[in-house]
Amino acid sequence: MSQDTLKLLVSQAAADYVLAHTPAGAVIGIGTGSTVNYFIDVLAERKVFGSRFSGAVSSSNASTSRLQMHGIEVFELNQIETLPVYIDGADEINPHGQMIKGGGGALTREKIIAMVAKTFICIADVSKRVDTLGHFALPVEVMPIARSALSRKLLALGGMPVLRTTSNSTPYLTDNGNQIIDVQHLNITDPLTLEAEINSWPGVVTVGLFAKRPANLCLLASAAGIETIQYA
Ligand SMILES: O=C[C@H](O)[C@H](O)[C@H](O)COP(=O)(O)O
Numbered sequence: 001m002s003q004d005t006l007k008l009l010v011s012q013a014a015a016d017y018v019l020a021h022t023p024a025g026a027v028i029g030i031g032t033g034s035t036v037n038y039f040i041d042v043l044a045e046r047k048v049f050g051s052r053f054s055g056a057v058s059s060s061n062a063s064t065s066r067l068q069m070h071g072i073e074v075f076e077l078n079q080i081e082t083l084p085v086y087i088d089g090a091d092e093i094n095p096h097g098q099m100i101k102g103g104g105g106a107l108t109r110e111k112i113i114a115m116v117a118k119t120f121i122c123i124a125d126v127s128k129r130v131d132t133l134g135h136f137a138l139p140v141e142v143m144p145i146a147r148s149a150l151s152r153k154l155l156a157l158g159g160m161p162v163l164r165t166t167s168n169s170t171p172y173l174t175d176n177g178n179q180i181i182d183v184q185h186l187n188i189t190d191p192l193t194l195e196a197e198i199n200s201w202p203g204v205v206t207v208g209l210f211a212k213r214p215a216n217l218c219l220l221a222s223a224a225g226i227e228t229i230q231y232a
Contacts, residue, residue: 001223004038006125010221011038014087014123015046017219017228021119022084025054027075029113030067031088032060032106035123039087044070057083059113060106061175077113086117090124090215091136091208097122097215097231098191102139102208105164105174111206114213122215126222133191137162137182139208144171144179146203151181153201159183178205 022028030036040063049055055073057080058064064074088110090099099122101107114120138159142150151161164172164180171179188194191211198207218229 003125003127006221006223007035007038008042010035010123010125010219010226011042013219013221013226014039014121015042015048017121018085018087019046019048019052022053024052026084027054027080028056029083029086029088029117030056030058030063031086031110031113032058032063033089033104035089035125036063036087037066039123040066040070040072044072049073057113059088059109060104062104063106077116080116083113083117085119085121086113087121087123088114090122090128090210092130092133093122093124093128093215093218094130094133094191097218097229098133099210099215100133100136100138100208101210102141102180102206103136105139105141105172105180107139107208108141108174108176108178108206111210111213114210119217120213120215122218124218124220126220129220132187132189133209134186134188137184138186138188139164140181140183140198141174141176141178141205141208142181143203143205147179147181150201150203154181154183154198157183157186157197159186176205
């Protein structure tokens with residue numbers, strides 16, 4: 001079974017779950033990435049917005065465009081007081097629901113929306129499940145002025161910092177106008193401590209470790225079917 005098929009299957013399962021567990025009229029949180037793109041398309045196909053749900057808040061300009069292309073109303077997070085659910089993908093997820101995110105560059109807005117949401121549902125294919133985080137390079141969104149200084153600090157931490165670039169070899173810029181350092185070769189045995197440490201450095205906007213705010217639930221697709229994993 002291809003990875004794309006697994007992404008579609010997990011998106012269909014997530015739509016079923018969200019429809020069964022979310023109050024009518026709610027605004028729901030939508031993340032970013034290739035898995036979420038399938039999820040947006042599945043929700044649009046089922047015509048649940050404007051009827052079952054009022055609309056969405058989105059973690060990136062790309063997801064906002066896709067939602068709007070389907071005619072789905074997108075709210076600013078500042079307009080919303082409560083968010084029952086946030087659905088997003090992950091680059092890696094460990095047995096505690098802690099994740100590396102930001103492969104698509106949306107980590108900061110993702111973390112903000114995850115903070116507001118009551119329930120964070122991670123949707124992923126089985127390739128994202130790991131015992132220890134860090135095989136996937138850890139994204140760190142930084143203010144451009146701090147890039148070199150922060151790269152030296154990440155190197156001292158034992159990682160290999162690489163500035164994310166576009167296909168034109170210019171620095172990749174996030175929706176917030178910042179840059180991303182991808183840190184390779186980290187073996188993250190204590191995600192909570194590492195998240196707090198990196199986040200405390202001036203110039204760091206967000207580290208793509210979701211340890212303090214892990215997922216509550218993961219729907220994980222494999223050839224065997226969809227596994228629902230609930231975290232304590
Ligand atoms: O910034 C992007 C997000 O954190 C994504 O959730 C993550 O990169 C996973 O994306 P995908 O579903 O494309 O593997």
